[in-house]
Amino acid sequence: MPTKKEILDLYFMDARYKLIDIAAFLDRVDRHDGDADFRHPAFLKAMEAMQSPAEGKSRAQSVLESLSDHSDEPVEAATIQFAFGAPTDSQ
Amino acid sequence: MNYIEPHAHMVSRTTADYETIAQAGCVALCEPAFWAGYDRASVQGFYDYYRQLTEYEPARAKKFGIPHFTWLCINPKEAEDAVFAREVMSIIPDFLDKPNVLGIGEIGLNKNTKNELAIFEEHVEIALKYELPILIHTPHLEDKLKGTRLIVDALKNAGVDPATTIVDHVEEHTAGIVLDAGFWAGMTLYPESKCTPARAIDILETFGNERIWMNSACDWGISDPLAVIKCALEMRKRKHPQALIDKVILENPKEFLSQSPKFVIES
Numbered sequence: 001m002p003t004k005k006e007i008l009d010l011y012f013m014d015a016r017y018k019l020i021d022i023a024a025f026l027d028r029v030d031r032h033d034g035d036a037d038f039r040h041p042a043f044l045k046a047m048e049a050m051q052s053p054a055e056g057k058s059r060a061q062s063v064l065e066s067l068s069d070h071s072d073e074p075v076e077a078a079t080i081q082f083a084f085g086a087p088t089d090s091q
Numbered sequence: 092m093n094y095i096e097p098h099a100h101m102v103s104r105t106t107a108d109y110e111t112i113a114q115a116g117c118v119a120l121c122e123p124a125f126w127a128g129y130d131r132a133s134v135q136g137f138y139d140y141y142r143q144l145t146e147y148e149p150a151r152a153k154k155f156g157i158p159h160f161t162w163l164c165i166n167p168k169e170a171e172d173a174v175f176a177r178e179v180m181s182i183i184p185d186f187l188d189k190p191n192v193l194g195i196g197e198i199g200l201n202k203n204t205k206n207e208l209a210i211f212e213e214h215v216e217i218a219l220k221y222e223l224p225i226l227i228h229t230p231h232l233e234d235k236l237k238g239t240r241l242i243v244d245a246l247k248n249a250g251v252d253p254a255t256t257i258v259d260h261v262e263e264h265t266a267g268i269v270l271d272a273g274f275w276a277g278m279t280l281y282p283e284s285k286c287t288p289a290r291a292i293d294i295l296e297t298f299g300n301e302r303i304w305m306n307s308a309c310d311w312g313i314s315d316p317l318a319v320i321k322c323a324l325e326m327r328k329r330k331h332p333q334a335l336i337d338k339v340i341l342e343n344p345k346e347f348l349s350q351s352p353k354f355v356i357e358s
Contacts, residue, residue: 001296002330010328011289058297060290064264068236069203078171078202083232083284 022047042067042086094319094340095356096120097348098197098226098259098277098306101148101159102140108309108316113155115320118341119356120152121348123162123197123226128311130169137165137179145189158356160348162196162226163187170201170210180213187221193351194218196226197259200238203230208241215249224350225256226277229265231284239265243272255350259306260285266298275302275347280318288322292329300335304344 002010026043029036046066053062069087093116101109101122112120122144131137144161152159163186165179186192198214200207218225230238239258246256253273261269261276262285269276278294279285286294291305307318315321319340326336348354 006330058263060263060293064262065236067233068264069233071237072240074203074205074208074241076205078204078207081168081201083202083230083234085232087233 038088039084039086046086092116092320092323092336092340093118094323095304095344095348096307096316096319097304097344098123098279098308099316100125100308100310101152102143103311104309104316106151106154109152109155109157112316112320113157115317117157117320119158119160119345119348119354121160121162121193121226122148123228124164124166125197125228125310126166126168134175134178134182138182141182141186145186145191149191158191160191160193160351160354161189162194163192164195164198164214165210166197167199167201167207167211167228167230170207171204173206173210176206176210177213180210180217183217184221187223190353193348193354194224194226197228198225199228199242200230201228201234203234203238203241208245211242212245212249215246215251219249219251224347225251227256227258229258229260231260235260235262236264239268243268243274246274247272257304257347260308261294262286263290263294263297266294266303270298270302273302275304278303278305279308280305280315280322281308282313282315288318288325291322292326292331295326295339300339300343302343302347303339304347305339 029040046063049062049066050059053059067086096112096117099120099122124144141163149159163183165176170176195214195218198211200211227242229235229242242258257275257277258269259277260279266276278291280288280291305319305322307314307316309316323336323340
């Protein structure tokens with residue numbers, strides 16, 4: 001298995017550019033006019049989940065769960081076929 | 092490296108893609124029935140699609156020495172109209188004796204609705220009746236966690252043998268749910284909506300390498316028919332031994348798929 005340093009050698013630059021891209025994305029949303037929808041607070045909440053994952057859960061798992069629908073009953077009917085990437089009750 | 096592509100939608104790919112994956116070492120390919128990107132308007136449309144999966148695609152793959160296998164169903168995106176879905180399901184048994192049909196799939200849920208769940212359960216009944224393995228699609232993005240839980244509960248209620256069932260498109264938050272229940276798990280290497288190679292390897296390192304495979308699910312979207320072999324190369328970068336890489340990309344899918352007597356390959 002690789003060491004921590006070897007993992008950094010493999011993935012640091014890739015993660016660095018993705019991190020800057022996320023920062024620029026948030027700046028872009030801030031800079032533009034109009035109101036954001038439920039996806040913006042969901043994204044911010046998922047970033048908090050990444051920084052403070054629930055006990056026993058990885059950061060990736062915590063982010064994915066933060067961006068998930070946590071209801072447990074089947075819904076009556078589908079109104080759309082696609083997914084947004086965040087639950088619509090995130091606001 | 093020899094590998095099996097256990098989930099690819101070749102009806103949406105070019106013949107050049109068959110050539111490319113053959114050159115990359117693909118020794119067998121499985122194609123579950125899926126959504127065409129639009130809702131088909133008639134049962135006849137599905138009849139033609141099943142013919143494509145059982146006649147045309149195997150012939151196209153054979154030109155490159157790749158055995159082609161398939162799974163049949165009406166996918167969950169078209170299951171909201173339960174009456175129509177049942178009409179389509181009524182023709183599936185006509186194709187089950189075709190030599191490349193392994194089982195029922197990719198069934199599952201999309202928006203986690205009551206009708207989708209009912210049609211999912213009826214597909215499971217077909218699989219149980221004909222003693223076929225099952226390949227399951229879990230929903231996308233925010234719907235995946237709930238959908239995976241509903242699917243696992245439904246499979247348990249139906250008394251399905253977990254060893255004969257693979258739950259596909261797992262990610263970090265659903266892999267444990269599937270594997271802990273005894274099912275097989277599939278990781279899909281697909282841009283934006285599923286796993287990157289690096290994350291798939293993280294899942295292997297976290298959850299182990301038993302009862303798990305990886306696939307490209309390449310289709311009409313932005314997707315990569317070489318995703319599995321690229322992930323294998325990423326495993327090498329991460330210092331995983333070749334024996335482990337071979338287990339995940341060749342031996343594991345072979346073990347699961349060989350539960351169908353029709354899955355016979357030279358390797």
